[in-house]
Amino acid sequence: MHPLLPLLRAARFLLGSKQGDVDGECGFKKRTVNKIEAGNHVRLPRTAFSLKHYYESKDVEFVDPVDGHGAGVRWRTAGPVDPVRSHLFRAARGLADLSQEKVAIQAGIDESFIARLERDELKQINEEWLQCYEAFLKAENVEITPPSTSFGAGVRWIAHREQALASEHDHVR
Numbered sequence: 001m002h003p004l005l006p007l008l009r010a011a012r013f014l015l016g017s018k019q020g021d022v023d024g025e026c027g028f029k030k031r032t033v034n035k036i037e038a039g040n041h042v043r044l045p046r047t048a049f050s051l052k053h054y055y056e057s058k059d060v061e062f063v064d065p066v067d068g069h070g071a072g073v074r075w076r077t078a079g080p081v082d083p084v085r086s087h088l089f090r091a092a093r094g095l096a097d098l099s100q101e102k103v104a105i106q107a108g109i110d111e112s113f114i115a116r117l118e119r120d121e122l123k124q125i126n127e128e129w130l131q132c133y134e135a136f137l138k139a140e141n142v143e144i145t146p147p148s149t150s151f152g153a154g155v156r157w158i159a160h161r162e163q164a165l166a167s168e169h170d171h172v173r
Contacts, residue, residue: 001039009037011055011073013094026054074154086120088144092155096140107136
């Protein structure tokens with residue numbers, strides 16, 4: 001899979017957008033975003049670059065790998081107020097291409113908690129589950145990055161994805 005594709009999914013998740021909505025706003029044929037994110041292409045489709053440009057126009061910045069850290073996406077500016085990092089958890093899950101169900105099972109937290117967190121509908125915060133969610137993401141080589149004075153918060157691969165996959169492969173041997 002081309003390294004841009006999970007970043008495109010993470011950018012859409014960061015924005016809180018649905019595939020069909022993005023198709024419509026970009027003027028794509030139905031299910032184009034779905035097909036791009038599925039990554040079943042021999043070559044990267046031209047529409048992937050149009051999609052990247054669309055997300056960039058919505059204040060999402062694509063970050064290249066640097067200093068041993070992998071690529072990611074973040075808000076170019078401060079981004080929306082997000083005290084429990086709802087959009088960031090969703091974007092991190094999107095980067096790793098994980099379902100809410102898989103996160104719930106493997107992290108040992110309630111799936112409805114994940115759904116409500118990601119929709120920013122939590123009335124009460126279970127900090128233990130937030131910590132479990134974040135620890136699970138780190139185990140999946142994904143981290144939530146804090147904002148700075150120069151840019152907003154985001155998500156990225158902790159290590160270059162290729163390094164992490166090679167390390168995981170070595171560990172399995």
